Amino acid sequence: MPHLVPLLIRGINNLSDARYCAGMGADKLTFVLDPAVSGHLNPQTVRELAGWIAGVELIGEFDELSAPEINALAAECGLDAVLLRTMRTAEDLAEIAPPVYVELPYETLTAAFDEVVLEAPAGWVLELPASVSAETIEILATIGRQRALWLGPGLHPARARDLARQLPLAGLSFPSGNEVKPGLRDFDRLEAVFEALEVD
Secondary structure (H helix, E strand, O other), X not given: OOEOOOEEXXXXXXXXXXXXXXXXXXXXXXXEOOOOOOOOOOHHHHHHHHXXXXXXXXXXXXXXXXXXXHHHHHHHHOOOEEEEOOOOOHHHHHHOOOOEEEEOOHHHOOOOHHHHOOXXXXXXXXXXXXXXXHHHHHHHHHHHHHOOEEEEOOOOHHHHHXXXXXXXXXXXXXXXXXXXXXOEOOOHHHHHHHHHOEOO
């Protein structure tokens, strides 16, 4: 089922989410692999989850680990790319072997974006607050025309659809969730987002 833009689902931590999101047409799934981040997974679990899905890009999320540590985990888990939760220097980015996405702090989103942010990696991921100004939308449009920008609008179907139609985006990102108990998961909110973004 084609969507208006590619979809990235963040923080997959269970098989139910992995299979559901892959089956619903998500393009990229992230797994938190950095021990400094709450809820991180071990490499064996990521490999096991990845073994049940196909046709999606597998991305590891990292915060504090060094480039060599990230490279080792990426190789061990067979990752297609990595997503850094914090900014790094150009030298650090150059040492990371897989393609790199970087989460952009919302506070840096100003008209002077190019003066404070390094040259774009594989893509920027930006989680939006509950509301944004018209000026911010203009800035996002400018960035989206120049760089691969992934926006996180939260699990709000109408807002996600509006952003996908309004802005030149690489894609949209959404949080996954937790199982109620093993094998039991409520997908209502994710399903609403997937359906809202389907091509008419």
